[in-house]
Amino acid sequence: MRAIYKIARLELSNLFYSPVAWLLLILFVFVTGMGFAEVLERLARQQELSSNGLYAISKKLFYFTSGGLWLKVTKFFYLLMPLLTMGLVSQEFNRGSIKLLFSAPITGRHIVLGKYLGVMLYGLIMTGILLVYVIIAGSMVESFEWATVLTGLLGLYLLFGLYAAIGLFMSSLTVYPIVAAIGMFALLTVLELISGIWQEYAFVREITYWLSLGGRTNTFIAGMICSEDVFYFVIMSAMFLGFAILKLQLCRESCSFMGKLGRYMGIFVVALLLGYITSRPMMKWYYDATYTKDNTLTQASQDIVSKLDGGLKMTTYVNLFGSIHNMTTKEIKDDLARYDRYVRFKPETKMDYVFYYHVDTTTDIFKKRYPGKTLKQAAKDEAKLQNTRLSKYLTPEEIDAKIDLSDEGYRFVTLLEREDGKKAFIRVYNDMWRLPSEAEISAALKRFAMKLPRVGFLSDHDARSIVGSRNRDHSYMVAAKTFRNSLINQGFDVVDVNLGRGREVLDSLDILVVSEPLEPFTTEEIExxxxxxxxxxxxxxxxxxxxxxxxxxxxxxxxxxxxxxxxxxxxxxxxxxxxxxxxxxxxxxxxxxxxxxxxxxxxxxxxxxxxxxxxxxxxxxxxxxxxxxxxxxxxxxxxxxxxxxxxxxxxxxxxxxxxxxxxxxxxxxxxxxxxxxxxxxxxxxxxxxxxxxxxxxxxxxxxxxxxxxxxxxxxxxxxxSNGELPVDVSRPRNIDNKLALSMAGGATIKTVLQWILPSLLLILGVIVLFRRKGK
Missing domain, CATH: 3.40.50 (Rossmann fold)
Structure with missing residues (x-):
């Protein structure tokens, strides 16, 4: 451990005795200070000049998707880390000093971990600079969201650690630092895009999706700590450090190509095995640091899920010709992510996808798009258009034998099934959002948890009913399956009521709607x-x-x-x-x-x-x-x-x-x-x-x-319905809505962070470098 510490201290001092580390640090302060101060100054101006006031200031400063500081830092790390780490080991090979290290009473593990620790200490300095911005904001924003913002900062440091491990490994593969930097850029690109590779194969999908780096940091930035993401950064960092240690060990040993490959594969397989175990729903734990709990189901939805004893199966049926919403086998993982919040509270949920092709009976798009073609011919063309394999899709005969989707119009639909045989559908909707929200999903699940209000619409005497298609009827707001806010999609049981069937039909109702009858009721009906x-x-x-x-x-x-x-x-x-x-x-x-x-x-x-x-x-x-x-x-x-x-x-x-x-x-x-x-x-x-x-x-x-x-x-x-439906998915309002900063103060802070602080670092760097040169 002492050897690792000495190497780390030496590596950190070498970093600050080179102009590259100082320039990167100055550039980092300039870019982040400018990004933070501009948003802060704009908010101060808006508060002073606008009558609308501010809301969610913490989010806008740090984790807003379009202008938050944390997302800018992730992009900066992507460009900075290859430059920072490209010479960690390659320069040792290039200068010949690696022989001195090999002759010393230390192992490759000491070298790699020491250098990695040195870079992580440099990362702590960068994190400290970011922490300064957090403290500035926290001192000026009323009810500042400390937990959320610091969770994002933790994610950034974990990302820095993974980048450092990857850069150190790439640096150990070559004597040319620039080659190591280019190699790291290439590897990071692969890790960002790998989640889209071979997604149609279930086994490969699990591997490539776990290996993907895309979006991992965004979870932390959004204020959520998920054990899967924490373990991902730890396991992946350890894997690349293991690769680097193995590379230095193999420089001292004589080993065949297959022997080397087997040892690398051993590390890789162990990492994948640990990743698979830690990504299982039963093994995950979560902490939502946001005040409004944006990353978690609302309390109403949690209460519904808690009442679902026993198993739950969700089967999504995807029509190749779906008119409202569609997907291919390559997008299964993205669709599964929509239900992560529910699986978190019910990890035994089983999810399956069935792909088929059939004419969407709710629209005539098929005839317009494929005039004169058979369904089979059109399916082949559509599969080519979507770049998918038709062999993965069931034929109309096969899907009809499996399930009757005629009432759903053969659209994109998810069937919920319980062990006791109860079923419910989650649909897609003909609006700008298309996909179901928490309100619709929870409403469907609530059908299993309790008896829901039963609404009857009287159709006697030409009253407005739910079975007609006239403008005067209520079919759209009650029973339209593609209308998000229709009663059936919000969980209500809806029936058509005819008084001629007897009083029993009224006994089963919780709510009765009598809408503009055009004839008088009989004495018996009034009774x-x-x-x-x-x-x-x-x-x-x-x-x-x-x-x-x-x-x-x-x-x-x-x-x-x-x-x-x-x-x-x-x-x-x-x-x-x-x-x-x-x-x-x-x-x-x-x-x-x-x-x-x-x-x-x-x-x-x-x-x-x-x-x-x-x-x-x-x-x-x-x-x-x-x-x-x-x-x-x-x-x-x-x-x-x-x-x-x-x-x-x-x-x-x-x-x-x-x-x-x-x-x-x-x-x-x-x-x-x-x-x-x-x-x-x-x-x-x-x-x-x-x-x-x-x-x-x-x-x-x-x-x-x-x-x-x-x-x-x-x-x-x-x-x-006494508040039973629609499901209440409202959240608390943000309370960090007041900024104790004037326009003039915002301009002053911008000047300090964007120009004065980088200038001070520049002066300090010049002094250190000149003193080093003098020695």
């Missing part, structure tokens, strides 16, 4: 619906101005009424006056998280969301039936009234006529009712416009109006 309400179950009633009378018997039970006439507002640009824009009330924002968010969206001053109702009836309380009434939506201002005369709102101009009872003022367009009934917390929502969550309205865009109706649907059913 069934009245009993449903008296049993304390949740309900949604949605009417329209011309047809609301069919709901009057149910409204009487609730002590409410729809006001006569059509609700109108001051005309909005070119739109008719019966296009009503509503907003969330003060009383609504306190009933649930979703309503609070929606309140913020509708009340903000700049580009607020509007809850659009194209033809609404106002709602009023007629009598007290024991409910607590909560106004949920109201018109945006007091300029509206119930229009009693106008019929053609598109061509006619509405005018307030007080002589016939028209009175201007704010009106309620949606109300909530709540009470304790039959041991349940009963919740009921009444809307004055059934169109506001219809297929036609949710698919409509209007110039100058930002609709929030999709958010409204989530708010409604979150409250009606």
């Amino acid at each position: 069934m619906l009245s009993r449903y309400i008296e049993e304390g179950k949740n309900l949604v009633l949605a009417g329209k101005p011309k047809t609301y009378t069919y709901l009057d018997p149910l409204m009487d039970l609730l002590g409410l009424r729809f006001e006569p006439g059509v609700l109108v507002q001051r005309q909005i640009e070119e739109y008719p006056s019966n296009l009503v824009l509503s907003r969330v009330t003060e009383s609504a924002k306190d009933i649930s998280r979703y309503w609070e968010i929606l309140y913020g969206y509708t009340s903000r001053a700049f580009r607020p969301l509007s809850l659009v109702m194209p033809g609404a009836a106002a709602i009023a309380q007629e009598s007290d039936k024991g409910f607590q009434l909560i106004p949920l939506l109201e018109t945006r201002d007091s300029s509206g009234w119930n229009e009693l005369e106008t019929i053609d709102f598109l061509n006619d101009t509405v005018r307030l006529n007080s002589s016939i009872g028209e009175v201007a003022g704010k009106r309620m367009t949606m109300v909530g009712l709540e009470r304790e009934k039959a041991g349940n917390q009963q919740r009921i929502i009444v809307l004055g416009d059934a169109d506001c969550f219809s297929m036609g309205e949710l698919a409509t865009t209007r110039r100058g109006i930002q609709s929030g109706n999709g958010h409204l649907v989530m708010s409604m059913f979150d409250w009606l």
Whole structure:
């Protein structure tokens, strides 16, 4: 150990007696100081001049993907380390001093470890410089995220150590330092790209993916310490140090080529074996250092996974012709990474991928792209286009024999299966994100963990249902499989309800939706619906101005009424006056998280969301039936009234006529009712416009109006399900949002870090080098 220490001290002194180490250190301080100070100064300017304020300052300074300091340091290390390490051993061979080392009472292990320790001490100096930036930021940022930032700094030092080990090994292979530097660049490139090699072969995929360096440091920079990544840096550094030690030992020994190769392979195989063991899900441990726990499942998702006793299998079916999302066998590891957070809490999860080709029945893209070709011919062309092998894909007959995916339209889909036979699907969605988020994945898993709310949509008397495809129906927001926020994708069980089947169908429901029936209910049906309400179950009633009378018997039970006439507002640009824009009330924002968010969206001053109702009836309380009434939506201002005369709102101009009872003022367009009934917390929502969550309205865009109706649907059913669904995947807000630095102070710090500190290092380096030369 004493010999290793002496060599390390000598190596460190030699580094600082050469201009290369000083120049690299000065350049390092200049580049990192400039990068840190520029962001710090920009944030100080933004805080002083902008009214929006700051948020997540620690992230923006250090680990933000587009401008954080840590990512810049990783790129600098990539360029710096080959220059720093290229002469560690090669110069010993080049100068002939290696013979002196071989003649000394030390082994190759002492030489390699001593030189490696010397370089790591140099790395500690660089780390100390970075720590100065951390301390500066920590002293100025309120509630600074010390743990997250220091976790990133740990990752940088581990990366430096691996680069140093690789550089030392490459330096031991040649007498030319420049060749060692080029060789290191080449090897680092291989380690960055190796994860994409032979990914279609399961065994090779595990090896190449583990060997890959790409993204390992980013895990630390993001604030996550994963045992697999820690062991990766330790094992890979030890492997290259072992290679270097073996190389120096073989310089002293006479050994055949196969003997040398066998010894190198022995080290390599041991490293791979250790890597395989430490990368198994059961062997991993994690620490998320972020305040908001961005790298971990939310508490709601953790609770769901904790209730999943027994095994879980996830099988992803990938169609070669998938229209929304697709992948090849080479991308399996990237797709598996999406579920790492779940496997962390349920490591016994089994994951499989099945590739097949079949016509996507939800689109006619196949006919347009491959006119006149058979499915087999088109599959061959598509496989060539995606640079994959068609032999890896099941034929339509083979996939149909394995599983029936016709209901899913033969799209990209993941099937979840439990040991007890329960199944659920995770889908992809026709939006800009395409892939499922934590909310959708956890909602699917929650089906296994507990009984979820069952929602029935009444289809009697031509009420708006979930089985129709008309604009007035609710199929899109309820049962559209490619719509992320549809109820089925958020975990709800949804059924079509026909009162003619008997009262039993209502007994199985938790929520019943009755949306604008166009015919009156029979006496028996009113009795069934009245009993449903008296049993304390949740309900949604949605009417329209011309047809609301069919709901009057149910409204009487609730002590409410729809006001006569059509609700109108001051005309909005070119739109008719019966296009009503509503907003969330003060009383609504306190009933649930979703309503609070929606309140913020509708009340903000700049580009607020509007809850659009194209033809609404106002709602009023007629009598007290024991409910607590909560106004949920109201018109945006007091300029509206119930229009009693106008019929053609598109061509006619509405005018307030007080002589016939028209009175201007704010009106309620949606109300909530709540009470304790039959041991349940009963919740009921009444809307004055059934169109506001219809297929036609949710698919409509209007110039100058930002609709929030999709958010409204989530708010409604979150409250009606007592917060069970959608799954709450919200996280705490960042608290490091205040910077104790002025614009002038930011400019001063930038000058000090970018110019004065590098200049001081330059002066110190010149003094040391001149003194060395004088000696």
